[in-house]
Amino acid sequence: xxxxxxxxxxxxxxxxxxxxxxxxxxxxxxxxxxxxxxxxxxxxxxxxxxxxxxxxxxxxxxxxxxxxxxxxxxxxxxxxxxxxxxxxxxxxxxxxxxxxxxxxxxxxxxxxxxxxxxxxxxxxxxxxxxxxxxxxxxxxxxxxxxxxxxxxxxxxxxxxxxxxxxxxxxxxxx
Numbered sequence: 001x002x003x004x005x006x007x008x009x010x011x012x013x014x015x016x017x018x019x020x021x022x023x024x025x026x027x028x029x030x031x032x033x034x035x036x037x038x039x040x041x042x043x044x045x046x047x048x049x050x051x052x053x054x055x056x057x058x059x060x061x062x063x064x065x066x067x068x069x070x071x072x073x074x075x076x077x078x079x080x081x082x083x084x085x086x087x088x089x090x091x092x093x094x095x096x097x098x099x100x101x102x103x104x105x106x107x108x109x110x111x112x113x114x115x116x117x118x119x120x121x122x123x124x125x126x127x128x129x130x131x132x133x134x135x136x137x138x139x140x141x142x143x144x145x146x147x148x149x150x151x152x153x154x155x156x157x158x159x160x161x162x163x164x165x166x167x168x169x170x171x172x173x174x
Contacts, residue, residue: 013053014043017060020066020116028071036133038074042067114164122157125150 012062025035044141053059118126129141135170136147136154143150 009053010043011048013046013059014128017063018043020060021063024064025067025071028068030071032150034071034074034137038067038070041070045070107165110165110168111161113168117164118157122153125153125155127152 018039022035022039025038026032030038036148046063051062072155099154115126124143125139128134128142129136134142139150140143140147145153
């Protein structure tokens with residue numbers, strides 16, 4: 001019974017933190033495919049370590065540490081040796097950006113409101129890319145579109161979402 005509880009807890013942790021780990025890996029320099037792979041490796045390593053959750057912030061910090069470790073191992077295997085001091089600065093920037101940014105919720109609410117205006121094929125493409133995690137070619141296959149068409153549609157939708165966000169949050173237009 002304990003293993004079922006552990007599995008359910010870990011599934012919840014994955015659901016809650018997967019995007020954050022992926023974004024962190026992209027922030028520190030991973031390509032999309034590297035971030036995909038290293039995100040999986042991060043959660044696998046956390047599972048194998050029998051990690052136990054204390055609270056959300058501690059969990060996020062632990063997962064960032066594991067992700068960074070996996071990223072550094074990948075770089076070393078490719079013969080690249082980044083300076084550890086670079087990562088200390090990056091980590092500090094990330095924490096400030098994500099954890100101490102009081103506007104985060106405001107932006108999330110604005111994005112949610114803007115997303116309500118995205119419908120039809122455009123909404124489906126956005127959901128398949130960002131919620132399901134499919135690549136343009138996979139989305140194109142599902143929707144009977146070429147990957148270039150998916151990319152173009154995504155660019156248009158993202159531009160409209162940016163305009164909507166700028167209006168709602170009173171950002172200066174770029």
